[in-house]
Amino acid sequence: MLKVTDLSVNYDMIQAVKNISFEVNEGEIVTLIGANGAGKSTILRTISGLVRSGSGDMTYRGKDITKAAPQKIVEQGLIQVPEGRHVFKGLTVQENLDLGSFTRKDKENVNADLDHVFERFPILAERKKQDAATLSGGEQQMLAMGRALMSKPKLLLLDEPSMGLAPIFIKEIFRIIEDINKQGTTILLIEQNANVALQVADRGYVLETGKIVLTDTGKNLLKSDAVQKAYLGG
Template structure:
């Protein structure tokens, strides 16, 4: 579904991503793990069209998208939940969800989709007339995921969904990610919580200073001595 080939990204003279290659197949959860500053978020922002690569190609469902504007990428079926959530303060929960559906033309189906989101995230149904800025961190993460799902993505990009959340919310978020996959949405997950990310992943890649240094199934990477030592506390 997604193929990234020889991807390099620079910020001025600094090379943040170096000749990266990976792919995501339909129906998978693929996790990209690595320390802070490894280039994970840069890769997602480049896939989403927010950053232009200095080299390489990004192919989504057979079409190259590395020069495509972000709104067309979203319209093609690829949506991102950004690091830090970036919900719209001053808008209600309902209005934030409506922003996720901004590019959709099938208004007749949208009511059923809102109901699906509220079923998946019951707390959002309780808070739908509330200013989104007043939600807790975990609730805002659920809203950011619901907003992205309202664009009906074929591929969902998740950037650090557990960051700053209490353990009870982290467990809930990862359960929801698995449910999203089971309901037919492919997931590319970037996450510092390597143990949680690999435990739900079909496959994973380890990124260090802009390079992919290891790849394998989620189970293989969890069992890897290198991964254990670097990311799982020994």
Template sequence: MLKVENLNVHYGVIQALHDVSFEVGEGEIVSLIGANGAGKSTVLKVLSGLHRLTSGKILFHDQEIQKSATKKIVESGISLVPEGRHVFAGLTVLENLEMGAYLRKDKGNLKKDMDHVYERFPVLAERKNQDAATLSGGEQQMLAMGRALMSKPKLLLLDEPSMGLAPIFIKEIFAIIQEIQKQGTTVLLIEQNAKLALSIANRGYVLETGKVVLSGTGEMLLNSDEVKKAYLGG
């Protein structure tokens, strides 16, 4: 579904990514793990058109998208849940969800998809007329995910979904990610909690200082001495 080839990315004179290559197959959960500053979030920014690459190729369903505008990337079926959630303060939960469907042409199906989001995240239905800024961190994460799902993505990009959340919310968010995959959406997950990310991943890649240094199945990486030492505390 997604093929990234030799991605090089700069912020001014600083090179953030060095020849990064990876693939995401249809129906998979693929996790990118690594320490702070490894380049994980930069990957998602480039995939969603928020930052331009220096060189390399991004193929989505065999079509090159590295020069496409963000709007076109969303329309092609890629949706990002950004780090830090970024819900629209001053808008209600319902209005935030409607913003997720802004580019959709099939407006007749919005109510059905809104109902699906409410089924998946019942708390959003309870708070649909509440200002999004007044939700708890976990509820805002659910809203950000629901908003992304309203665009009907084929590929969902998740940037640090567990960041700043209480353990009870983290467990719930990761169960929902698995449920989203089971219902047919492919997931690329960027996550600092390596153990959790790999435990639900079909495959994973380890990024260090902007380079892919290790790849394999989620189970293989979980059991790797190198990964255990660097990311799993022994």
């Protein structure tokens, strides 16, 4: 579904991503794990068209998206939930969700999908007229994910969904991620909490300073001595 080949990304004189290659197959949950500064968020922003690559190629569902505009990428069903959630403050929960469907052509199905989002996230239904800024961190993460689902994603990019959340919300968010995947959405997950990410992932890639240094199934990476020592406190 997504294939990244020899991707490099530069910030001024700094090479943040160094000739990495990986792929995400339809139906999978794939995770990229690594310490802060490893290049994880840069990779997602580059896939989404928000950052331009220095070299390399990216194809999505057989189409070259290396130089595609962000809105064109969204229209193809590749949707990102950004780090830090970035809900629209001053707008209600429902208005935030409505913005998620902005690029859709099938407007006749939007109301039904809104109902599905409210079924998946009951707290959002209870607070649909509330300013998004007044939600807790966990509720804002649910809103950001619900807004992305309103775009009808085929591939969902999640950037640090557990960041800043209490353990009870982390457990719930990852339960929802698994459920979204089981309903047919492919997921590429960036997550500093390697333990929870690898538990739900079919496959994982480990990044260090802009390079992929290890790849395997999520289960095997959980057992890896190198991953245990570096990321799991083993």
